[in-house]
Amino acid sequence: MIVSHLSSFAGLEVVPFDPGMALPEELPPVAWRLEVEDFDADPEEFAALVAAFRAEVPAEAVQALVIGEWGAAYESPAPLGLLVEAAGEWTALRHLFIADLISEQCEISWITHDDLTPLLRAYPELTTLWVRGGHELRLEPLRHDGLRELVVQTGGLPGAVSRAVAGCDLPGLRRLDLWLGRPDYEGDTTVDDLAELLAGTRLPALRHLALCNADNADEVTRAVAHAPVVRQLEVLDLSKGVLTDVGGEALLAGQPLTHLRRLDLRHHFLSAECAARVVAALPGVDVDVADRQEIQVYGDREYRFTAVGE
Template identity: 45%
Template structure:
């Protein structure tokens, strides 16, 4: 299955693709949808600059709550310039959510979606509550903190270690949900457990209730670290999905601190054996924890990789 697809809802709102040459009378109320700025590949009817200008002239910007940027703002040729968005911060006064890089596999590989330093965007929008980013090439997050951000999601085939380290260290006092796809070092990833240390202690993120450390080759190491991490008792849900989690990682979780306070433990897309799947399910399901063990994978060893494990999204 593909884990990379266009979002149909964002920030609790249905996405609405801003149409070419729309009659303003036919548009929905500005605060009723997540405005999706996107053109299909090879659709030359209107370029990005013209679409952006028409959007800013047609929609009541002060009422816009959420924007989703797709193609061609983000594609394989480079990332979006943040200047037009920052320049409009005095008019986009109600903006609470941004999705950067809403492209599917057919439009661009996830490893080829370029980004930049998101610090200026966060500084320009101190009231932003949700930020979703797809892609990781060139991405950085060098911000000391943000007071309002509640949800941060980074979908990446290779999250740059420096960006992951900055996210882990950032002071985000309102953050409730954090999901990081760490990815493959061959596609720009390679973060270590040590670089995520502040995140495992919960430092600077007192409101955190959901933590997803996903889509990596170090899932067993992460499970071992989370088995004693001080952030875990405050969580209501935890995800180690989409990666190379095996019996070793599950054994570490079972031998570690209790997880029966969780509402959900997502281990989907994994390499766990039958016996260990039964053990983790038996330990947690009777306590009311929903354990997701779907999408078990089979090892595919070859001459280059004797281990044979792989992650859900890399290229």
């Protein structure tokens, strides 16, 4: 569950835009937040907000944007078209977060999206793209030389999106976060969908890889344990998922990880003994095994849950 909005993004303070607000003569760099108050608002209300923003805020001051509630996000797709229309003006835009919504506004698995491809093509200089939610999310494989950070937070990531990300040429990308999620929230990404990504050939600059919030964390971890891309990483994040001793043993038996600066396994189902062995095997690496979870038993069935679902 996500309960708070960002107060900063890309190292910049998040400042909500309000039509008619007083603006200083010299605007400091900020991350502008665009959001309508009513989660059931007509999409035209958000379009009017964007129009006011374009009219009142100098284009050169639009370096970072955080898109909040646009009205009925549970059924109306993210207004990517409005961002594409403004691309000719917002040539300074480098950092974009689409759908910084908390659970009270819209559960992460209900947030409706659209095709990201036109957006990325419209902003070739974009360096940071965060997206929350995976419902109806789409992407075509493409080359983007600007991106340095791509974060896709979902309760369930469609395999088609994972394959598209893996098929992109992103030569400058240093950080990639994919929240894989659960099958009951459209998360059908398999290890096969991640194969090209794990090979690393299209991501020569990658240093931070997160394949987290995964219901199939053991299978993902087994693949990661032998993946060529791991050799170039500084940070490996397998947190928020249902990692068990099966995955922990795979890490211990896999390729050396002592070159890592950080291994994040928070929110896991490892036994205390296995967690301790992973930590002991990686001296000098910041191994985070906090937030150990207990298996929940209902009747004769056992349940393990990812950190973020609905």
